[in-house]
Amino acid sequence: MxxxxxxxxxxxxxxxxxxxxxxxxxxxxxxxxxxxxxxxxxxxxxxxxxxxxxxxxxxxxxxxxxxxxxxxxxxYTPKEIRTFQCVYVEGLDYRFKYSDRQCLEKLKTEAADEVIIINNGFVSDCTIGNLLFLKQNQWYSPTHFLLKGTQLSYLLAQNQVCLTEISVVDLSSFEKVMMINALNPFDEKRAISVKQIRL
Missing domain, CATH: 3.30.470.10 (Aminotransferase class 4, branched-chain amino acid transferase, N-terminal domain)
Known part of the structure; x- marks a missing residue:
C-alpha cells in the first residue's frame, strides 16, 4: 500500500x-x-x-x-471530451479517493476520449469525475456513482442536479452528457450529445 x-x-x-x-x-x-x-x-x-x-x-x-x-x-489544462465509450465491470469499489487508481486506469480505451463505467449493470462515473445527463431541461447524475465528487455534492446542495438510477438502456433517453470534477465545474458549453456515447 x-x-x-x-x-x-x-x-x-x-x-x-x-x-x-x-x-x-x-x-x-x-x-x-x-x-x-x-x-x-x-x-x-x-x-x-x-x-x-x-x-x-x-x-x-x-x-x-x-x-x-x-x-x-x-x-492545469482541461481535458476536452468529445466521445465516450461504455465499459462494463462488476463490483468496482472506489468509494474513497484512493491514490491507487489502477482499477480505473485499466478501463481507459483509445476508442474514445473517456469511458462511462457501467458497474453492476448501472451507469456510474467516468475515470476522472462524475457524470451529468440532461433530459427536458433537468440535469441528472447516477445514483450508483463510484465516488461522490465535491462538484457533485455542491450541485446537489444547490438543487441543480437530481440523482436517479440510470441503466445502459436509459442512456438514449437523455439529450446530453457532461463530465464534472473539482477542476471542471458545471458548464453547459462542455456538454455533448449522448449520440457521442458508444455502447
Missing part, C-alpha cells in the same frame, strides 16, 4: 481554493471511515500557494494518510 493511500485534488483559481468546504467534508469522512481517526486538520492550513501559481487555474493535490500530508501544485 502507498505511504499515502488517499488524496484530494483541489482547484485553485487566482490563489483562491474552490469548494473548500466540500473537500474538507470528504477528507473528514475519509479520516473517520477509512482511517478510523477523528480528523483534527483543516485543509486550508496545508495550502500555501506558491507565488508563480497565484494567477489562473492550478491543480493542488494533497496526498495523505492518518497523520501525514504531502501537498503539490501543478499547472
Amino acid at each position: 502507498s505511504l499515502y493511500p488517499t488524496f484530494e485534488t483541489l482547484s485553485i483559481i487566482d490563489g483562491v481554493v474552490q469548494n473548500l468546504e466540500y473537500h474538507q467534508a470528504r477528507f473528514e469522512n475519509t479520516m473517520r471511515t477509512f482511517f478510523k481517526k477523528t480528523p483534527d486538520i483543516q485543509l486550508v492550513a496545508l495550502i500555501k500557494v506558491p507565488e508563480e501559481y497565484r494567477v489562473g487555474q492550478i491543480r493542488c493535490r494533497i496526498d495523505y494518510n492518518h497523520e501525514a500530508f504531502e501537498v503539490k501544485y501543478f499547472p
Whole structure:
C-alpha cells in the first residue's frame, strides 16, 4: 500500500481554493471511515500557494494518510471530451479517493476520449469525475456513482442536479452528457450529445 493511500485534488483559481468546504467534508469522512481517526486538520492550513501559481487555474493535490500530508501544485489544462465509450465491470469499489487508481486506469480505451463505467449493470462515473445527463431541461447524475465528487455534492446542495438510477438502456433517453470534477465545474458549453456515447 502507498505511504499515502488517499488524496484530494483541489482547484485553485487566482490563489483562491474552490469548494473548500466540500473537500474538507470528504477528507473528514475519509479520516473517520477509512482511517478510523477523528480528523483534527483543516485543509486550508496545508495550502500555501506558491507565488508563480497565484494567477489562473492550478491543480493542488494533497496526498495523505492518518497523520501525514504531502501537498503539490501543478499547472492545469482541461481535458476536452468529445466521445465516450461504455465499459462494463462488476463490483468496482472506489468509494474513497484512493491514490491507487489502477482499477480505473485499466478501463481507459483509445476508442474514445473517456469511458462511462457501467458497474453492476448501472451507469456510474467516468475515470476522472462524475457524470451529468440532461433530459427536458433537468440535469441528472447516477445514483450508483463510484465516488461522490465535491462538484457533485455542491450541485446537489444547490438543487441543480437530481440523482436517479440510470441503466445502459436509459442512456438514449437523455439529450446530453457532461463530465464534472473539482477542476471542471458545471458548464453547459462542455456538454455533448449522448449520440457521442458508444455502447
